Amino acid sequence: MDMLTVTIDGNKVQVPAGSTILDAAHAAGVDIPTLCYLKDTNVVGVCRVCVVEVEGAKSLQAACVAPASDGMVVRTNTPAVREARRTVLELIISNHPYECLTCERSGNCELQALADRFNIREIEYEGEKHKFPVDSSSPSIVRDPNKCILCRRCVSVCQDTQSVCALAPNDRGFDTMVGPAFADDLMEAVCTMCGQCVLACPVGALTESDATEYVWAALADPTKHVVVQTAPAVRASIGEELGMPAGSRVTGQMVAALRRLGFDKVFDTDFTADLTIMEEGYELLERLKAGGVLPLITSCSPGWIKFIEHFFPDLLPHVSTCKSPQQMFGALAKTYYAEKAGIDPKDIYVVSIMPCTAKKFEAKRPEMTSSGYPDIDAVLTTRELGRMIREAGIDFPSLPAEDYDDPLGMSTGAAVIFGASGGVMEAALRTVYEVVTDSELENIDFEDVRGIEGCKEAQVDINGTVVNVAVTNGLKNARQLLERISKGDADYHFVEIMACPGGCIGGGGQPIPTDRETRLKRISAIYEEDRNMPLRKSHLNPQVQELYKEFLGEPLGEKSHELLHTHYVPRSRV
Amino acid sequence: MACETCTCIGEITDEQREKVREIIDYYEGKSGVLIQVLHEAQQVVGYLPREIQVMIAEGLDIPLSEVYSVVTFYALFSLKPKGRNVISVCKGTACYVKGVDAIMEKLGEDLGVKGEDTTDDGRFSVEIVRCMGACGLGPVVRVNEDIYARVKSDQIKVILDKYE
Numbered sequence: 001m002d003m004l005t006v007t008i009d010g011n012k013v014q015v016p017a018g019s020t021i022l023d024a025a026h027a028a029g030v031d032i033p034t035l036c037y038l039k040d041t042n043v044v045g046v047c048r049v050c051v052v053e054v055e056g057a058k059s060l061q062a063a064c065v066a067p068a069s070d071g072m073v074v075r076t077n078t079p080a081v082r083e084a085r086r087t088v089l090e091l092i093i094s095n096h097p098y099e100c101l102t103c104e105r106s107g108n109c110e111l112q113a114l115a116d117r118f119n120i121r122e123i124e125y126e127g128e129k130h131k132f133p134v135d136s137s138s139p140s141i142v143r144d145p146n147k148c149i150l151c152r153r154c155v156s157v158c159q160d161t162q163s164v165c166a167l168a169p170n171d172r173g174f175d176t177m178v179g180p181a182f183a184d185d186l187m188e189a190v191c192t193m194c195g196q197c198v199l200a201c202p203v204g205a206l207t208e209s210d211a212t213e214y215v216w217a218a219l220a221d222p223t224k225h226v227v228v229q230t231a232p233a234v235r236a237s238i239g240e241e242l243g244m245p246a247g248s249r250v251t252g253q254m255v256a257a258l259r260r261l262g263f264d265k266v267f268d269t270d271f272t273a274d275l276t277i278m279e280e281g282y283e284l285l286e287r288l289k290a291g292g293v294l295p296l297i298t299s300c301s302p303g304w305i306k307f308i309e310h311f312f313p314d315l316l317p318h319v320s321t322c323k324s325p326q327q328m329f330g331a332l333a334k335t336y337y338a339e340k341a342g343i344d345p346k347d348i349y350v351v352s353i354m355p356c357t358a359k360k361f362e363a364k365r366p367e368m369t370s371s372g373y374p375d376i377d378a379v380l381t382t383r384e385l386g387r388m389i390r391e392a393g394i395d396f397p398s399l400p401a402e403d404y405d406d407p408l409g410m411s412t413g414a415a416v417i418f419g420a421s422g423g424v425m426e427a428a429l430r431t432v433y434e435v436v437t438d439s440e441l442e443n444i445d446f447e448d449v450r451g452i453e454g455c456k457e458a459q460v461d462i463n464g465t466v467v468n469v470a471v472t473n474g475l476k477n478a479r480q481l482l483e484r485i486s487k488g489d490a491d492y493h494f495v496e497i498m499a500c501p502g503g504c505i506g507g508g509g510q511p512i513p514t515d516r517e518t519r520l521k522r523i524s525a526i527y528e529e530d531r532n533m534p535l536r537k538s539h540l541n542p543q544v545q546e547l548y549k550e551f552l553g554e555p556l557g558e559k560s561h562e563l564l565h566t567h568y569v570p571r572s573r574v
Numbered sequence: 575m576a577c578e579t580c581t582c583i584g585e586i587t588d589e590q591r592e593k594v595r596e597i598i599d600y601y602e603g604k605s606g607v608l609i610q611v612l613h614e615a616q617q618v619v620g621y622l623p624r625e626i627q628v629m630i631a632e633g634l635d636i637p638l639s640e641v642y643s644v645v646t647f648y649a650l651f652s653l654k655p656k657g658r659n660v661i662s663v664c665k666g667t668a669c670y671v672k673g674v675d676a677i678m679e680k681l682g683e684d685l686g687v688k689g690e691d692t693t694d695d696g697r698f699s700v701e702i703v704r705c706m707g708a709c710g711l712g713p714v715v716r717v718n719e720d721i722y723a724r725v726k727s728d729q730i731k732v733i734l735d736k737y738e
């Protein structure tokens with residue numbers, strides 16, 4: 001590869017051709033401030049906080065977009081550069097609410113951090129400020145356009161990564177507002193509630209809809225039996241939210257923290273992930289046998305479900321009728337568990353800890369009440385749980401590891417990998433293979449379907465039948481796959497789709513930042529967790545077996561249909 | 575008040591819909607045609623209400639967010655129908671120098687609109703034009719076909735009162 005020599009603040013560095021000045025500065029160990037820039041996603045050069053001096057150039061250059069060239073001499077910290085950066089920041093702040101004290105992103109806000117770094121203590125010109133209405137229409141995401149700095153990172157993610165295009169810059173000049181068309185609420189737009197825009201936003205203009213208040217109230221209510229379930233991906237990320245390195249495995253500490261917060265029972269979504277494999281595995285087998293609609297597509301990711309409802313309603317018969325593990329858990333907590341524990345289901349309050357903002361929307365879908373009550377009462381993201389643990393003053397890293405409660409706390413390694421793209425597929429293959437062949441699967445690691453790539457494929461020979469599978473993550477990749485399925489040129493039997501890049505470990509409710517690097521670390525944590533589990537196949541989960549014996553009967557049986565399966569609704573494409 | 579001669583605000587005729595559909599059909603499948611389609615549709619309907627934007631988004635298979643983003647970006651496109659009376663304010667250099675900004679401000683105050691816009695009752699639309707060729711007489715304001723020269727802010731109300 002051609003290398004360029006660039007001088008950054010007097011130091012020579014070598015960078016590959018095609019690098020920007022920002023890349024070169026990075027290589028030289030110089031941190032140029034950025035706001036609108038989001039690596040690989042939003043490279044538009046609009047905010048100009050990253051300006052630098054280039055020898056021979058007439059004006060300051062935006063480092064995030066300006067290409068580096070051989071022999072270039074760059075200065076990143078001159079009076080002119082500092083002045084220009086301060087002016088950019090002051091202009092942004094002059095039309096920004098001073099709400100840091102009450103803002104969710106305080107302490108993790110890129111604008112606040114830069115204001116501090118550039119020692120901005122006073123804003124000379126008090127500009128005209130926006131007074132847009134705050135959009136809290138959805139159970140998932142709050143949009144406060146008054147805090148928006150028009151960087152367009154959310155627009156790029158929603159358009160290019162997710163191909164949803166719910167957001168765009170509207171109007172001109174001072175009136176510019178990034179949001180849905182016609183200033184609609186997110187609930188009226190084609191938004192999937194995936195929350196990838198929340199991860200992308202540098203400030204507090206996009207945040208999750210906070211439910212901690214309801215959970216605190218339930219915990220303080222002596223008449224409520226409050227149970228909690230934790231999604232597979234949260235154990236690989238909650239540590240990060242509480243100051244530990246990315247990819248820390250903290251399952252036991254998380255259970256301990258939840259007990260200290262006062263939950264009556266600490267259960268695991270992994271239990272119903274194992275159950276999902278039983279139901280979905282049998283659904284696949286039945287479709288294969290009976291010539292049903294193929295490929296069967298997974299249904300655990302509610303952002304993905306809303307996406308197909310909006311954009312490919314014709315393909316809905318492909319989607320598994322299985323509820324997601326979160327919803328299966330709620331339905332069982334208020335029936336099976338209520339019965340077993342002798343508690344009136346109306347007194348049971350079910351909280352889920354999810355890496356996902358779309359799960360909040362899913363829990364509020366009107367059809368999710370098959371127990372006679374809302375299956376789920378409150379959904380918290382990883383970030384909100386972190387907030388509660390901090391508020392309670394719990395020293396998370398030093399907690400002893402504790403175990404989940406029975407019976408809804410028992411799980412296998414097949415369930416924990418639901419947290420990473422490819423995990424549902426791998427877990428299903430482990431079980432379907434053994435159920436069909438009645439013999440032990442020797443190599444249970446399906447490496448081909450793991451990882452962060454957009455589309456992964458594998459072929460598995462099950463008793464002479466070749467099963468073709470595909471796995472995809474991120475909604476743009478999903479769209480491409482669905483277009484192929486639509487045209488009939490995708491010959492798969494089983495397809496796994498997750499709305500978020502990398503799967504749930506990269507979900508919209510995860511710690512910020514969530515970037516490629518943190519995603520990869522969380523993925524390794526998930527597979528390490530799997531390797532350390534005594535049982536690694538869903539059908540071997542003894543509590544799941546008991547559930548079928550005592551309560552459900554058999555997979556796809558009548559009770560399963562009533563409690564664990566659901567249906568979908570076509571939605572508008574615009 | 576019942577309208578006898580004009581179409582009510584927000585009402586689109588079936589004939590207009592049909593014409594817009596023809597425009598969409600003509601351009602469908604070609605790329606980079608959004609602005610052209612919006613322009614032609616606006617010529618047919620007079621403005622670009624939500625219904626028409628949705629038709630265009632669906633017909634061209636373009637996200638509604640993109641259509642709306644383009645419509646609101648260009649001053650040429652309007653979300654509201656033209657008012658019964660069109661006030662053209664000259665912002666050419668000469669008129670600008672002679673203080674047309676004060677006129678705009680007064681218009682905004684009296685009509686409750688900001689910049690180029692249409693009043694909610696559909697009585698007036700304000701639009702900005704460049705030089706009407708009467709530079710010596712600035713600031714120049716035209717209402718429908720009537721030209722007003724050397725307009726002062728305190729004359730605005732009297733002028734507006736002439737139009738229903």
Ligand code: SF4
Nearest residue numbers: 099100103109203204
């Ligand atoms: S977005 Fe950032 S700068 Fe703005 S109020 Fe919130 S913390 Fe403060």
Ligand code: SF4
Nearest residue numbers: 158191192194195197
């Ligand atoms: S939640 Fe997802 S679909 Fe909705 S606006 Fe954000 S990125 Fe787009």
Ligand code: SF4
Nearest residue numbers: 148149151152154201
């Ligand atoms: S909402 Fe956030 S990400 Fe989107 S443009 Fe505004 S500041 Fe940027």
Ligand code: FES
Nearest residue numbers: 045047048050064
């Ligand atoms: S970060 Fe470079 S222009 Fe915004």
Ligand code: FES
Nearest residue numbers: 664666669706708
């Ligand atoms: S500038 Fe107004 S008429 Fe010429």
